[in-house]
Amino acid sequence: MLSYVVRRLFHTLIVLFGISLIVFFAIRLTGDPAVAMFQGAGEPSKEALDQIRKALGLDKPLWQQYLLFIGDMLTGDMGVSFRNQQPVLQLIMERMGATLTLAFAGIFVAVLIAFPVGILSAVKRGSFMDMFGRIFSLIGISFPNFWLAIMLILIFAVNLQWLPASGYNGFEYLILPAISLGLILSGVLARLIRSSMLDVLHQHYIRTARAKGVAEWVVIIRHALRNALIPTITFLGLQFGALLGGVVILEQVFSWPGVGRLVIDAINDRDYPLVQGSVLILAFMLMLVNLFVDLLYGIIDPRIKLGRERS
Amino acid sequence: MKTEAPLSMNAMIPLVADTPKSKEWQRVLRRFVRNPGALVGGVLVLMAVLFALASPWLAPFDPNAGSLTERLAAPSFTGEAAGHILGADAVGRDLLSRIIYGARISLFVGIASVALSAVIGVTVGLVAGYFGGWVDDVLMRIADIKLAFPFILLAILVMAIFGTGLGKLILVLGVTGWVGFGRIVRGQVLTIKELEYVQAARSIGATHFRILGKHILPNVMSPIIVLSTLSIATNILLEAGLTFLGLGVDPSIPSWGGMLADGRIYISTAWWVATFPGVAIMLTVLGFNLLGDWLRDELDPNLRV
């Protein structure tokens, strides 16, 4: 177990190193942050640009910049933003609250929808119920997310006036973004639950349980649902990891101050340290979450030996 | 190319059967017809394919011709005289014609990008699973890097560096989607390569290439087909998302995603501009998803995609 964790952490380091290389050079191919600072406000003189580049440390050779960046990273210094001189780590952490809130709420909505739909359509496989449930769960992933979000705003905020359209200001502001995200996640989730339950519903031990006269819902919940939990947890873990990076499009439509918009703005501004730092921090968090999910996996089902790769 | 892509969908169907005997075929067909989900999905996908193949005959107008005088003309069923069945878009082009031609673009983007993902992913998966060892390690770390790198960031970086265009869009979508294929194939290969017949082929001196191509690949086709079908749906949606972020293709090209993203702003003044492309996307994506679900049930019920 310990050696497994150590090996995974070692892998994490390798991956982070790879990402640091990619992001460092990729962002430098997108253009000059000094020019970007002037955002169409007249032409900066060459001297002005040189002075800013020097102040930002961009006059040094690339390899030197990279070594400095990696060196700082190793000592836990993520650098400061070009735009407002604030520490990158602090900028990201300020956003984590909004991002985590939306991620949890979205997953909560998804679970709320996907479990009943998935279970029902597995139990009543091939029935009208199955058909209806599946189409319902697929609706969420059949629209582009921004479309779903705009429709929800128009219906519930503009026409019915039940809920606020956008912002990050309390529970009622969370409802529409959470539903948008939840509907999208629930489609895949319901499908996973259905198929993993189908796997076991016809297996020997289930039939034995039924034959013993155990109530049907007990069979379903106790035996079949547990089987569905593993892929569900895996999926949610992976999604949660991905959601840490924010859901840029939903954040934009709902004016949600999450991590996604921060990073997009950083790219648009060519704010190198913020882009580099945030991509690395997010990748690191994502990999930690994944490791945690894999460990959890072993706890839910002890038959799974850690270290054996999943298929 | 555009007309070939949908055809390859049809070409997939014979693969459904493990044995190419006509009886097996008929049984599959019967199950298909009896399954309402599969039937609906099949019909929806077929309609999209039909739109794509026959667009010049189906479309009432040139999808690129428009006049500002007919800007945002309402659909003719609302009593508007401009004669556009589903109305006109923001520069006065016939919406119905653009949706019909849009099937070509959206299906092409979906299918071509998934094909690219599948080729990369299957190759990586086969090689990693079959050879194992350091090759496997390196390839899986690359996959990890890819997974840990947020998609939208990758898309923005690629487009900021190389610019936009249909080809680049397909490249971005294709390159981002391969990991799923790679992992599934690798997992399958790990089991298959230990099987007797593979061992037997190896002992009689078959080359790696032959073993991979002849003995292993055919046995990992099922999950590839299922995942492909579902990924096509995903990629059609991603294209819309990228246009939303300003990273789409030439707006004159009638892609459903682009039409929807650019039309969103008219939702309260000229609802038809975004609604009909949205419906087209929804139905097609739904179709691919239903079809994919059925294929999975049919081919590989244990597959978790």
Next chain:
Amino acid sequence: MKKNFLLGVTAALIGATALTACSGGSQTASSVKKEEIVVAITEDPRGSLDPIDTFLVTWGSIASNIFDGLLERGEDLKLRPGLAESWEYKDPKTLEFKLRKGVAFQNGEPFNAESVKFTFDRLLGPEGEKSPQRSNYDAIDKVEVIDEHTVVFKLKKPDPVLLTKLAGYGAMIVPPKYLKEKGDANFNTNPIGTGPFKVTEYVKDDHISMEANAKYWGGSPKVKKVKYRIIPEATTRIAELQTGAVDIAARIPASQAKTIESNKDLSLQKSGSPTVRFIRFDVSKPPMDNVKVRQAINYAIDKQAIIDKILNGYGKAISTIQGDISFGNDPNLKPYPYDPAKAKQLLHDAGVQPNTKLTLSIVGSDAVFKEVAQAVSAYLKEVGLAVEIKPQDVQTLNNDLIPKAKAGEMFQFGWGGWTLDFDNTAYLLYKKGQFWNPSYGSPEVDKLLDAERNSVSQEERQKIFYQLDKVLIDEAVDVPLYQDMTLWGVNKKVKGFVTPPDDRLRLKDVSFE
């Protein structure tokens, strides 16, 4: 353990949701008596309200309520006294200001000559090294305090637009004591100025709350509170305006004018803007090197139809790439008329084959111009040119592709022209070798530009500009499309809203009915 797992997961999820429910401290959009004006703007000033850090227009929309400069520009874009009551050039390199008396910063710190000196020392010293604002003020050698209310700017070289620049973002006066005590990092989100509103809370990418500064030197503001909300998506901005949660919304796309106009609770407020939109040709790429082709394209596009239909009339036709109030704009010149027949003839004369492919690079996130580009493409198709529109990332297009002549035969360009004098625009866009003009050059144009720069007589300069305008129209280096209008959506309950021509929204005199 296993049994409880599902329960645990569920509890955790519910808990998380409940937590967020408590943390927000929710507010209802419809309070009984409104005392807070809510303004929706498009983007965050990147986490800093410090004048030294920014060049963003969005900063101007917010911070013009927090800070004052020695001078300010009025709604007519004319300079008027701000924190300085009067000024005088003692000689071309010495500028003296008499400061307004009895003014205090929002924290009570007095405003005086020392604060002016501190502000410019900071901008021109080490603190300003990373500032994009600094180069605007590099004509200033030093600021000297004469007495409590008199300062003198010693200049390295004469700068004819210095006074205009002193009304600009970088020259907003900041409080020395507060900055020294609390530091620069704190100032980003807790700025203090002399302006009518004081920032009380700044949550990045979400909102900036302010309260009225009752002791404002220009009179107490009419509302007690102001809240700026950052809403990037135009659809959402309009939706919020419709729900009444937002009272004033910036940047209504011209194509959306009808949504606001047709709503009985809302009004659409417009103002002229010096910003012009045009398509530039890269003359280094054939067939754009041929002036006939460039003229043909000018004839082929019906600019008035674009203004009338796509912009809903909210735009003005232009003959050169300068607005109607720009010094140097000849009002007698007319834009190229819409004449597709002539365009075809010119293309034929130039030997351009039908269906010649041309690229038009545009900013992918600019929804309005995307439509304009498609209309342009349709017009050019009629005269036999096949246009491929390439949406690009805005920074890549402006700072990489265009300067390196890699943006294709044609590209979208917008120009602010904030000096309201053609000099800056013309020099930067037509003088060969300038950053944004890597390809075009003409001895005649260069000669006129140099003559204009070397002249001190406004009359003579205007004459030269008029001459230049004619040459530029004949040369057809670009297709001048239209001059922007800035559109604001405003709830009809709001009184006293004045559309700012420079986006520097001032809310002091705004109130509710």
